Amino acid sequence: MSLRSSVSSSSAPSSSSSLLDVHGWDAGWAEAFAPYAAQGLLPGRVVRVDRGQCDIATPEGIVRADTAFVTPHDPLRVVCTGDWAAVDPEGVSDPRYVRTLLPRRTAFARSTSSSRSEGQILAANVDHAVITVSLAVELDLGRIERFLALAWESGAQPTIVLSKADLVPDPVGLSYLVEDVETVAPGVQVVPLSSETGEGLDVLSAVVAGGTTVLLGVSGAGKSTLANALVGQDVMTVQAARDVDGKGRHTTTTRNLFVLPGGGVLIDTPGLRGVGLWDAETGVGQVFSEIEELSSECRFHDCAHESEPGCAVAAAIEDGSLPVRRLESYRKLIRENQRIVAKTDARLRSEILKDWKRKGAEGRAALAAKRGRVR
Template identity: 70%
Template structure:
């Protein structure tokens, strides 16, 4: 069952007694208190009895927030930025005018982190899936063949968000033996350098306690494809049936979207507390400003590249390329280099579509390569004879 807040049943008002301890389970700390004070000091955000609040759910034009006066539903129409990356999102901290009729969000506090992807829009827009996240929990099902390329794509976005990625191999109970499980875990670890990889079974409880300890005290965004077992895993971490679970299709191992909205839910205090943002299954995971994340997701390639003879080595056919040498001697899987090149090209293409200056530079490089190509062809053919 999706988490939602009914304003009529649990509304807040500025006259209600304020209790800032209500915000503690949702991550309120001294830094957020200072950011809130700065925002309220701005005349543009001043309002009678302004309240801080954390967004736990977003609907069209409205959101549910936890505030010191209780939980309320507020309009978001006041915050309509031109930049789609700055719209109200689950996990945001906001300043709320609770005196409004209805209440409304005045402004958002500056985000610490934001997990974003590119949309399928031809306008090359980004979409923030979760804000102020400490851990990006990437769920990958062991009930289907591991897609290492998709894992690398998710990790690139996770590192770019500013959050710490954690890779969870769900449905470990479906793996027939421990040797196979160890082999699959090792494959995933090869594609996730510097990332903790945990095989987990929400059905048997295997690994759930370890995972809960890793996530304790922070905000975690649960990400993955439909059918990855996110809702089942969320229920195991929450200790209750907060999310509806549906069966996957036998023919392809895929599931329907059980979760249709992004909901921020408090984790049990007994397990260390924190919050969990469960997200709908993602069919497409387009990169968005992921250059830094790519460098971390492919850290071993970046380290090898520093030893190449040429600082601008493309790792294609250049002499003295340490990356190609590692592929040749088997220390770097060729599949990793192919995946790195693919994601790097995609990120450059997206950046070029959104950055006029970069587009101009790329056109200049293209013209230079054309001129060089013509020059080389003329040298190869030799001087033309006059008739």
């Protein structure tokens, strides 16, 4: 089924104006669009982007438009699925053009795996981020923390779906897995779900019924199957994951936006092999809120939580209330985020270099003192 037919059939608008409404149009967007309405442009929401062109839901229906006028050098400002745009009305130009994008309310971004470490925008104007984790393989809590950091940083409310729950027939075992995930996801709803049996689908449907939801996860996590279940028809092709490691091929190759029958819209994304942070300091702090709270109780405000006296984090590690794995993951994401930000922030880059030099000098001094005692 093509994207155009799937959008049209799933939304089934009674009039052209309702096509905007079912895609999330509201008074706020109308106010932001007012200057462009005066120019005779049409409002629309991007439902798919493909090689310099995009499909947009407008009052005239789903139209195809060229993005040449809104292709900046900054990869975080290119047209993305979920964007609201001002587009030429019919008959003005051939091809039609997207003339401008409305300011985004939220944006889900990550760093690419390229050597240039550029940012990549995955979805725009998202209210809910559904992180899909397959129970067909061993849980990777560190990867979940990464997804959560990006979700919180985007401004969306994350939800974690433990897909393929039917593969864990023991209710007690399933509850333990849910608890494991809840320990790394403070303030986040965790939903065990099976697209085969329907378990948990009603819970997730209620979560995504309002606003815009983006599906995130690695290949083989079951996102396409979940998208089909939420939309109520086979809008995405599904391929089986490998039995040996649970990994799947990239069934979804573009980001597509679908209207949900219970209200709201859904953006399905390709499986992510890399989940690199992109200026996500606030998101990391949200994921590791207990460490942030403990840090405020340390004797020194710049405590590194290593050997400093009066360190509340070290005390929590010692009494077992804070797992060592959790602290190591926190440190790893903080360092990674600093490296990304430092590439565009000269001041931070200088501070990190000074810190490396200081730690190096301290290490050399400690080694020299140790050698002196040996003699």
